[in-house]
Amino acid sequence: MILEPQIECMDQQKLIESIVRPKLSSLLLRAYQHFPFYKKRMDEAGIDPCSDPLDVLKRMPYLTKKEYCHLERDALLHANRRLYYVEVTSGTTGKPKRRFQSRNDELNELKLASRVMAGFGLSRDDVVVFIDVGDPGIYLWFSKACEAVGVKDTIYYGIQSDFGESLKGLIKLDPTVIFTVPSLLARSYDAILHMYQEAGETNLQKIVYFGEKLDEGFRKRIQYELNVEIFSHYGGTEVSTLGGECPAHNGIHIYTDVNLPMLIQPENISNTVQQGEVTWTTMQIDIQPVIKYRLGDMVQIDSSKCKCGRTSPRIKVLGRTDDGFSLYGEKFYYSTFLNTIYSETNETGFLQIILSNQKAQELMTVILPEKMKSKHIDIKDALYHMNELEFYLEEGFLDLKIEFVDNSYFTGRKIASIVDRRKY
Ligand SMILES: [Zn+2]
Incomplete structure (x- = not known):
């Protein structure tokens, strides 16, 4: 009409x-x-x-x-x-x-x-x-x-x-x-x-x-x-x-x-x-x-x-x-992740976020340079409490993985900040 x-x-x-x-x-x-x-x-x-x-x-x-x-x-x-x-x-x-x-x-x-x-x-x-x-x-x-x-x-x-x-x-x-x-x-x-x-x-x-x-x-x-x-x-x-x-x-x-x-x-x-x-x-x-x-x-x-x-x-x-993505309709931005992960340090912020599907869940893989490994627990904790992320993780809508890669992964070439492999 x-x-x-x-x-x-x-x-x-x-x-x-x-x-x-x-x-x-x-x-x-x-x-x-x-x-x-x-x-x-x-x-x-x-x-x-x-x-x-x-x-x-x-x-x-x-x-x-x-x-x-x-x-x-x-x-x-x-x-x-x-x-x-x-x-x-x-x-x-x-x-x-x-x-x-x-x-x-x-x-x-x-x-x-x-x-x-x-x-x-x-x-x-x-x-x-x-x-x-x-x-x-x-x-x-x-x-x-x-x-x-x-x-x-x-x-x-x-x-x-x-x-x-x-x-x-x-x-x-x-x-x-x-x-x-x-x-x-x-x-x-x-x-x-x-x-x-x-x-x-x-x-x-x-x-x-x-x-x-x-x-x-x-x-x-x-x-x-x-x-x-x-x-x-x-x-x-x-x-x-x-x-x-x-x-x-x-x-x-x-x-x-x-x-x-x-x-x-x-x-x-x-x-x-x-x-x-x-x-x-x-x-x-x-x-x-x-x-x-x-x-x-x-x-x-x-x-x-x-x-x-x-x-x-x-x-x-x-x-x-913009460098952002959506999880169940909620918008998330790359910069928010960067600020959350690197808030306590003066490091240059290297970070890649990969989104993919797992059966009835979404999977977020956060890729960080090896040198951040010592802060693994703090980072996981900080991400966990980010905006709506806590809710999605707690309720089982999302799975979060943190992977550490050789520092050269980030410096060798220009890598995409967000890779979205999800298929709907
Ligand atoms: Zn029309």
Whole structure:
């Protein structure tokens, strides 16, 4: 279902003139007036925020993950009494990242999220079950968006690593939609498939995933074996929901009347497809808007018209730009590991992280130079207590191995900081 056809099916050129220009202009003025951080940037670049907004946007510098924290103070002051919610996440350097929101921001973001949910074809007859192992926070957001399109039942189903036992109640709940992250789906898939094969007739129709890439082969397998349609939700903490897949399943629709993508050094793939690192400008966010924010994704943007009738561009996420990885939807960064392992020493930090699969578990192998061997126990202990790692290890979702190699392993050639051999 298309929730706002007059916008979602509008000619893109017309949309830019009638909606994007005024919204962008208002954002740039707001940013200049209320955010000393943005004002300084514009002044330094000799940018007049009142001139053509698309031209201003082109000339604005990119906003990096590191710079994002400089927005916090301005945003908090700007929010003042309108402050409604603070979202805190672990940042790239281990320093928490905060996003401040007003009630109005939340309502605007919710509006877009419900357009995305409508794109998945969710309606009042659906029973949506969110399956996860940790913090249900993000699912509160998804459930609000589901409810906004009329879904009557949304259930958070917290599970443990004994999937066969933990997921026992799933068939009884008989969801029409399962909403989860790809790595968890992969680990628990055998148990889920077994249950559904035993159960025979159920109402399961769709699987929605987010937070990570889903391997194409695994996707086809699920589609065939569980006889479901699969949809992807796309977004990020700093930008909220950005888009989702439609029933044509040819990329993720993004909504340019709300969030503007801009590629860094785009490469032309065809007449309608461009590829590069994507930046986002959130025009509807008032308290902590981002302008040309580098979310960390390499994408392809297709501007051709989609079979579903929407004119909004579609993206395909090709990979991440930062040195990071995801475990069960939770983001981890190389730098956090480096800081944890080498926090007590003045050593140059050599480290490689290898991720692989072990049956129903993930295996993380941390490779360190021989000279660190004397600190083996301290390192293991420090890693064990890192962020969410303790939880995953304690609950049996993850196995951790530390291997020491000859020092020359790191100095001889340029080695990849993270090697991800996991297959979903
Ligand atoms: Zn479409």
